[in-house]
Amino acid sequence: MRESEAGLRERLVDVGVELLASEGVGALTLREIARRAGVSHGAPRRHFPTHLELLSAIARRGFAELADRATSAVEGVDGPRAQLGALAREYLRFAVDRRGMYELMFRHDLLKSGHLGLRDTSLPLFGRLVELVGRVRPDLDARLAGGALWAALHGTGQLWGWGSLQLAVGTSDFDRMVDAVLAVHLGPEEA
Known part of the structure; x- marks a missing residue:
């Protein structure tokens, strides 16, 4: 058949x-x-x-998986700061656990090409990050602050996956690293 x-x-x-x-x-x-x-x-x-179209279809699966994981991570979590922490942790876990997919998903040539609407698939997750940043820090331009936080998370994911960050900072405590990234970009967590 x-x-x-x-x-x-x-x-x-x-x-x-x-x-x-x-x-x-x-x-x-x-x-x-x-x-x-x-x-x-x-x-x-x-x-x-084209090869780019096939790679884009594969990357689209990665974005769908990441979106599902991010949605699940924040379900039942109270407050925008805690939700942002849960989202950041899941984003970084994805970056570390699915390194090849993560690398493919953020290839500039794929995102720029517009094949299969990758930007339409990737931007809602960024929008969620921006929305949460705006709720945590209404005094900031949420889009810029969200972009800076995303860039820091992306770099953290790359460096953590390579093992470089753990060597540089002297810890393998993933949660501590996520808390540090959030504190630098959002200020200390209120008690």
């Missing part, structure tokens, strides 16, 4: 997600994805005319 075209498209993305998790961004070639999906090396081009 022949696989449906939509089914093959999804399978190619599934294989890409699995390959990314096991071997990293460098392994994501059309040829390797096709081989692992059990189709000819030209088959992916019927669904993804």
Whole structure:
């Protein structure tokens, strides 16, 4: 029985997600994805005319997963500061646990290309961060402060994943590091 075209498209993305998790961004070639999906090396081009389009579809899965994880992390958490802490922790856990996906998701060429609406997928999470920053620090331009916090979280995720930050600061206490990032950008937590 022949696989449906939509089914093959999804399978190619599934294989890409699995390959990314096991071997990293460098392994994501059309040829390797096709081989692992059990189709000819030209088959992916019927669904993804360019390599960027396939990478964008894989990254879109990452953004969906991150959004789900972020939503779950803040459910039942009271107060904007605590929600922001929960969101930041989940963002950093994703960055560390899903390093290849995280790297792919934030590739400038993918976001800039506009394939499959990646900006539409990534911006709502940033919007949630900005909204929470605005509630915690109404005295600041929430979009700028949220951008600065996001940049710090992104850098923290990269450095933590490489093991560099733990060496530099002398601790492997993930929660302490998240608290420090939040304190620098939002001020001390009120007692």
